Amino acid sequence: MTPALETIGLHRRFGALIVANDIHFRLEAGARHALIGPNGAGKTTFINLITGRLAPSAGRILLAGTDITALSQATRVRRGLGRTFQINTLFRGLSVLENVALAIAEHDGHGGDMLRPLGARRAVLERSYALLDRLRIAGDALVPVQQLPYGKQRLVEIAIALGLQPTVLLLDEPAAGVPSAESAIILEVIEQLPHDIAVLIIEHDMELVFRFARRITVLVQGSVLVEGTPAEVAADPRVREVYLGEGRHG
Amino acid sequence: MSPVDTLIRRHRLRAVELLPWAIAVGAYFAFADYLSLGSQILIMILFALSLDLVLGYAGIVTLGHSAFFGVGAYAAGIYAVRVSGEPLSGLCVGAVAAAAVGWASGLVILRTHGLTLLMLTLAVTSLLAEAANKANFLTGGADGLQGMDIDPIFGVFRFDLFGRTAYLYCLVVLFLAWLFARRLVHSSFGRSLVGIRENTARMHAIGSPVRRRLLTIYTISAALAGIAGALLAQTTQFVGLTVLGFQRSGEIVIMLVFGGIGRLYGAFVGAGVYMIAQDQLAKLEPVFWYFWIGLLLVLLVMFARGGLLGLLDRLLRR
DSSP: OOOSEEEEEEEEEETTEEEEEEEEEEEOTTOEEEEEOSTTSSHHHHHHHHHTSSOOSEEEEEETTEEOTTSOHHHHHHTTEEEOOSSOOOOTTSBHHHHHHHHHHHHHTOTTOSSSBGGGOHHHHHHHHHHHHHTTOGGGTTSBGGGSOHHHHHHHHHHHHHHTOOSEEEEESTTTTOOHHHHHHHHHHHHTSOTTSEEEEEOSOHHHHHHHOSEEEEEETTEEEEEEOHHHHHHOHHHHHHTGGGOOOO | OOHHHHHHHTTSOOGGGGHHHHHHHHHHHHTGGGHHHHHHHHHHHHHHHHHIIIIIISOOOOSOTHHHHHHHHHHHHHHHHHTOOOHHHHHHHHHHHHHHHHHHHHHHHTTSOHHHHHHHHHHHHHHHHHHHHHOHHHHOGGGOBOOOOOOOBTTTBOOOTTSHHHHHHHHHHHHHHHHHHHHHHHBHHHHHHHHHHHOHHHHHHTTOOHHHHHHHHHHHHHHHHHHHHHHHHHHHTOBOGGGGOHHHHHHHHHHHHHHOTTSSSHHHHHHHHHHHHHHHHHHHOTTTHHHHHHHHHHHHHHHOTTHHHHHHHHHHHO
C-alpha cells in the first residue's frame, strides 16, 4: 500500500552542519506515528522540509505516492498536508471562529474571492463552528485568539490544521508549554482525531508519545537512529543511551 | 444570537457608515466658499483609503505611496494636454498607469519585508520623482505640467470657477471607490489580507498564495491612489513635482494614523481632520502650524493607539 507520506534520502545542510542526513521515512495511511529525539536532533527541520518551508539539499518527498519536492508550501497544503506549529502561529487579533474560517475558505478555494463577503458564506462559518465544537472551544468562538489561555490557543492551532481537511497531519509539539492540567484536553483531542488522517507527532512528553503512537522514529543529529513499535524503541539500548537515559527534555 | 450570526452580520451596512456621506453632501451647501478645500479633502481621503488597503489591511508598511498618486496625476495630466480633455477617460488613464507601476514595482519589493521593503518603497518614489524632473518635454519638469483643458463631464457639467462641479465629481468618484473598497475588505480576499498581516507564516501554512495576494492588493491600491492623483490633476489643472514627493507619502501615512489604520473610515476622519486643521492652523500660525500637527500626532500615537476612531471606540465602550 502506498504510504501517505514518504521521504527518500532527504538531506539538508546549513554550510558544514548537516541537519537532515539521508532520512528515509514512511508514514502509512491512518498512521499514529511519533518522531522523538533530543533537542537539536532536527525534528522541526524535518517538518519544515516536508511542508516546504525549507528546501532539501537532496532527496525526495512523496505525498500519497506523488513527488511534491518541487511544489510550493501552499500547493502542498492544498494536496492535503496540514501542520501545526511548535510555537503558536495564529491570527492573534482575529476571533477563534475567523482563524478557522480563513483556513476553510482557503481549503475550499475561494480565499481569493474579492466580491462575496466571507461573512455571507454561512456554510464556511457553520463548518468552522462545528469544528470548534468538536474541539470544545466553541464557547470562545468570538474571542480574539490573543485573549485565550495558552492551552486553548494550542487547540486553535489544531483546529486550523483540521479545517484544511488534511490527509497527513504534522503536529509539532502540540502540548508544548501547556500546563499539565490543560494538557489532558489536548491529548484527548489528539486521540480522537479522525482515523483516515495519517498523524505524525513530534513530542517530548513520553507519556503522551507512548499513549498515542503505534510507531516511533528516533532522530539523532539529523539521522534516523531507530524506528519501530513503542515496545521495540523502549527496549533498544541505543535509544536508552542517547535519549531516554538522559531523562525528559523541555 | 449564535457566534456564526454575529460574524455574518459584520459586513452588513450600518447606519453610521452613511454619516461621512451626509457630512460631505451637507458641506456642499454649508461651506460653498470652501469647495476647493473640500475637493482637496475628498482627494486626500481617497488617497488615504488606498493606503489603508495596503498598510492597514495587508500590513505592507510603505513610505512611497505618493509614487502611485504622482503617476496617476502625471498620466491624467499628460493625457489631458496631449490626447483629450475628456475627464473620465483621463481617470482611467491615471488608474491604469498607476496600477502598472504598482504591479511592476510590487513584483520586486513585495519579495522583501520590514525595513528593506520600506526603503524600496522610498526608492521607487525617488526614482519616479527624479524621472519626472528630468523628463521636461513631457512633464514640464520643475515648472510643473500646465496647459490642461478639462472638458465638461459627460459633455454637460462644466468645471466652474467656484469648484462646485469639481467637488461633486470628487465626491461621486470617492463614493464609488468606497463602495468597491468596502466590498473588498469584507470579502474572503480582504480577510485573507488581514490574515497575512496577522501571521504570514500561518497563511502559507493554510495554503494561501501569499505573494500573489499581496501583489494583487498592491496593484489595486496603486490604481486607487492613481485615481486620486488624476482627480487632483483634473480639478486643479496643474501637476507639480510635489505630487511625487516624499513629503506627500509621509503626510498621507500621518493622516491615516490620525484617523486609525485598518478600519476603512480612518481615511475619512484622518484626512478630514488633518486637512481642516492644517487649513485653520496655517491661517492662525503661518509659521508654526506644522509644530501643532506634530504635537497632535505625538499625543495621538502615545495615548490613542488606533487613532481618533480607536479613541472613539474606547469612549463608546465605556
